[in-house]
Amino acid sequence: MGMSQHVASPASAASAALLDLARDIAVRAAEFALEARRAGVSVAATKSTPTDIVTAVDRDTETLIRSLILEARPDDGIVGEEDATHIGTSGLDWVVDPIDGTVNFLYDIPAWSVSIAVVEGAGGGAIGGTTIAGVVVNPVTGELFEATAGGGARLAGRDLAVNDAVPLSAALVGTGFGYAAEHRREQAAVLLGLLPRIRDIRRAGSAALDLCAVAAGRIDAYYERGLNAWDYSAGALIAREAGARLGGPRGGHENSELLVAAAPGLYEELARALREAGVDA
Template sequence: MEWTDPVDTTPAPDELLALEQLACDLATEAGRLIVDERPDRLGVAATKSTATDVVTVMDQRSEALLRTRLEQQRPDDGLLGEEGGSRQSRSGITWVVDPIDGTVNYLYGLPAYAVSVAACVGDVSVSGGWAPVAGAVVNPMTDELFHARLGGGAHLQHAGRSARLAVSGQTDLSLSLVGTGFGYDAAKRRKQAALVGELIDQVRDIRRAGSAALDLCSVGAGRLDAYYESGLNAWDQAAGRLVVTEAGGTVVGRSGGAPDSDLVLAGPQSLVDRLVPVVDARPLG
């Protein structure tokens, strides 16, 4: 089964370019904020689904910055933010933002976290009812900026250079490096670990970095051959998903349907086709 992004109204090329540039600017500014103004003794400001699903004051400040900038520059656009920022769209564009993707890494000082900003069309409250059309993901610790727009390819800016991205050319699952992640609920983690146990002898190796946005961008850059995870929200995957597809890859959900909170599976089409039946054989939720 294949699916197609539900792009009801694709913005004109010049608007797509403007949306991509704005996503880059916003992600970069928020990325600098969370690094430059990180408190010496950063603590947990709140928790969400479990005691290990944490929010820091910098998650809140980063989202407030993104919300303010979007209100100033795109007042008719909607917003969906991880930390509760939201407003309805009057323009057909909704910004889906993750102020810090990889908050646990950020809390512990591990340099694998990101700010993710994406402009989307469709209804972001409906699974499979929306699609990203422009987006950016920045890792402020490595100064890497991944970005893409619909039909414009995916790119990486780093050290003053820009490179066009392409997914891995790997077609052999047994030689593939596969990324994944784990949820915060203990029962769900046991199911996810069981799948890793089944998959580990079918692939080259498995990686768990702790940031879904960066994992998706790693697929787009060919640093991972494929990636799968259950439990992702729209803000975890929106910008990274576009990076993968504009880099020549595909992103699907269970049975090859639309990616959603049950499953996001990304990679070159050949590897995705091989991984779908493996992942489908075991529930992850």
């Protein structure tokens, strides 16, 4: 009797091929950025505020990533943090954060990452499409998180799963803060309302790694306001494929206004607590 053999669908095979390419590019970019960090780094410019910084390594790493993407897939679009959007014609956009956690990178805190996602149907941008593959690499630890839509999330070949059945009172919750003083004041007020209702807060400094931490069960939930698509696209897919529920303002999809990620049983409790603390989750 012949043994039945699972045949991947064309869509899943395409996602796997994109993931392979994203992984290869992310690893090369991580090696490049880590070597540059070891050689020394300084602030090249500021962006929205004096504390919102960019280094030459950010720019050089994104340039490397863009060149590798276009070499392999010249018709795809690219949306990155440090350079103008490259409009493609294929219907696929690569959403790139060359160094997520630039302040950690500057201070040599080993919690920064290279984040690369592939988004389908976004219409020449990163918003409104479906993320089909994502990779987040911590160059210092060498950990590589990855996922494809419908294919699960993995770390070093191990399937990831969020912590389930955790009540809000026992939840370890990650978050982050904006750069502008007025936004930080509002975020601090929310934190004051939330902190007495949970186990504790963690602030690692990289949204991509925080979302991967949810996926790996290292924290129970994560929320943040003011993120950009390149901050969260890959990490959100990884968390979702590990079983997390993700959402945004007023019960909608996660976006730059708000992202909340938690196991399904915890999500509603956390969203309610955030609303009561002043966030319209």
